[in-house]
Amino acid sequence: MSLKKYLGIHRVFLFCCFTFFTFCSQAQDASVENTDEQPLAESRATGPHIRVALLSEDQALVPNTQQYLAIEVQPDPEWHTYWLNPGDSGEPPKVTWSENTETLSFGDIQWPTPSAIPVAHLVNYGYSGQHLLIVPINSTDSLRAHDSVKISADLSWLVCKEDCIPGWATLHLQLPVDTQTNKTPDAPLFEKTRTTLPSEIELSSHYEINEDTIAIKFSLADINSLNTLNDAPWEVFPERNDLIDHAAQQQQIVTNNAVSVLLKRSAYFDPSSMTEESNTLRFLVKQGEKAYYLNSEPNTQLSEAATLSGIALLGILGFAFLGGLILNVMPCVLPILSIKALAMQQEHTGLLQKSAYFLGVVVSFNAFAILIILLQQGGEQLGWGFHMQSPLVIWLLAFLFTFIALVLLDLFTIGTRMAGFGNGLVAGNNAQSHFFTGVLAVIVASPCTAPFMAAALGVALVSEPYVTVLIFNALAIGFALPLTLLFASERLRNYFPKPGNWMVTFKHFLAFPMFFTVAWLAWVFASQQGTEAQFILLLSLILFALFAWLMTKTRLPWLYCALMILLVALPLTPASTVLTATTAKVTDVLPQNSIDFNADTLEQLKAEQKVVLVNMTADWCITCKVNEQVALNTQAVSSALTEDNVTYMVGDWTNKNDEILNYLKRYERAGVPLYVVYAGTNSYTVLPQMLSPGIVVNALKQAQEELSNVY
């Protein structure tokens, strides 16, 4: 065969091939054009065990509006696809959108509420049965320049029963552009799907990240009125895949309009991925068919500044005013004010003299308010009477009340300077003395709480600074009012009985409410510092009274005065151990069968080969409260705790203290909760941060067994 001929044959062959390919490509073109005429032709695809489709809610696109497309996903019965967090395995469907006019923007998938799907010992989050992944699209004005838009969705999915099959498809849809539109036959599917989407109401929420748990607390206040809530348990779905152990049980308690849920932390979670700037965690919470998103913030104790409506604020101010009024007749205040009132016989002409007492009270209350605000800004957590947590303040107040009682008893006879000082404080008659009576009245009132006051102060302490100041001033006005009226009005004073000897008797009597207050302060002191410290306080108070008496009986008043001052200042001397004795603060929230945490007592109990359960908790710790509700305060645990050789010790970390901090550090913890069970000196077990009654009872039982094996 000649070369020419060879080429000739091949030319024919090549020609044939060319024609064939041209035909093929023409055929392909034809099919694309065909799609243009029948827009829905390629909008569907089928994969093994699944059908998918691209749907539009509207027949036409309208410029400048938000409209909706959706991917319809229809897995076979018993097969499922996934939510945005697929859980332990699997993969959510992914869509990449494109269109030919560059006038549309595509939003994120509006995920329907998922279900938890158990697979062996793992859990997935996803959907069984037909569902729609709705996506909002927004068009610009320049859409008007086009007759129609070709939209493509590159879709990938994973469909699973136990086995999984991935799939890919590109779905097309052509929609005309018009100024108005009718709904497509698929529109009812969109409507139906919208009823299954999570609510648009986002619930306020806080989270805590612990060593092996994550706790969240969300408020039901915003949805209470919807009447959709019931007793069914809540399911929590985190948006992050690496946050929780999906298959672990979720413990929850519902209290006061809020739900707290304790979740097992995933080993994959890296806390360093949470920064100051991005520290919100998103969850979906579901009760029955209803679901809500949470935008959860870290639980910082002071972040919950209460916001008050105007009317609520007025109500609170009213409470504060009433509380202030009632405070006048509380036993710690009444004696001083009575003396002042009775001593107030002559005219008060000057405005300054009339208002000095009022000013003293208001200035003192504002000083208190400013101190509280400053300390709060510094990160302290305070309650009313926060200064009462300081043993030094208790000590000083005990001496002050004793001193006032002694003055009332006329122990300081006329002529000594002390008497002048004392009288000046309570019974002097110039503007300056009135002012200081006001200051003194506030100081002696500070350990007392009157009815109505607690509610108002509770609000004051968690509010914006200006609300705190307002509330304290309402309290001040209420408190100052009765005596200020007496100062101002001669007619009122005329109602008082005429002065006489009865006044001296009455004054002596008033010393006793003061002594009662001292007794109460001594009791508070004992609960803070122990009984030995209380004994020292009581001895010092008696010596103080003795020296006061001696001062008026001998020629050495300065010596005794110095001794008295020394007693008052005793806790400040370097040798003193009065204020270093350690006992945890008494709290009223503990179950009755517990004792307060004390490191020495713990050592002692361990040495006695007792079983001890130590619970380190705090009022603001969500995790602690959940555990107390679901495990520690249950019947099973409390009966295990009441056995003979078992001691339940509770440390309260609500107000930070070094003794508990040292204990936590020993177990490499920086915070609460911490649960430890000791079997005497033999061994100890640190319990998980997520308790069940069984875990606690078993740990106690094991400790018991270990001890009985020793004997």
Added chain:
Amino acid sequence: MSIKRIISIGLALVLSANVNAAKIEDAAPTFTLQNSQGEAVSLSNYKGKYVILEWTNHQCPYVVKHYGSDNMQSLQKKYTDEDVVWLSIISSAPGKQGYVSADEANQLSADRNAAPTHVLFDPEGEVGKMYAAKTTPHMYIIDPEGELRYAGAIDSIKSANPADIPKAVNYVNASMDALNSGKSPEKILTPPYGCSIKYKS
């Protein structure tokens, strides 16, 4: 060797395995499993060498992604050439997806050009649960001192699409590179992706 015999031997061996759970940067729990040649293979035999564990199920699309693209085989060759021990573990229970007999396993290795040191059977799922293996693939790296240094995904892109492999950071390579230069891997624990392991329960 019959499947029954493999299972019974496997069961006996597994029951003697250490029941401590695996913890990252801690001693890797020891185990003994039957390989596809019918021999018992213990992790403790490999003290002094790096060991890579690969949980696998040949029918899982995510495993297919890495075998179909030759990605897994290349890793196996690369590391077994460097005297690293590569153990492919099948925790699928009998009757479930991915479960194979010893002969089928050998056939699969030959067909796919796979080069693990051993293919091991864990039909009771005890070793898988001890290592908290969740998906196929799920990768673990144990250092010569027997400490678990990496656990998690094979790479950084969670998909069944082989086209993503070149774009992803391969965590086995990244971790081995770090370990070989005396450093700790940048990521020591990553969420694995893939099919759930078809455990017995």
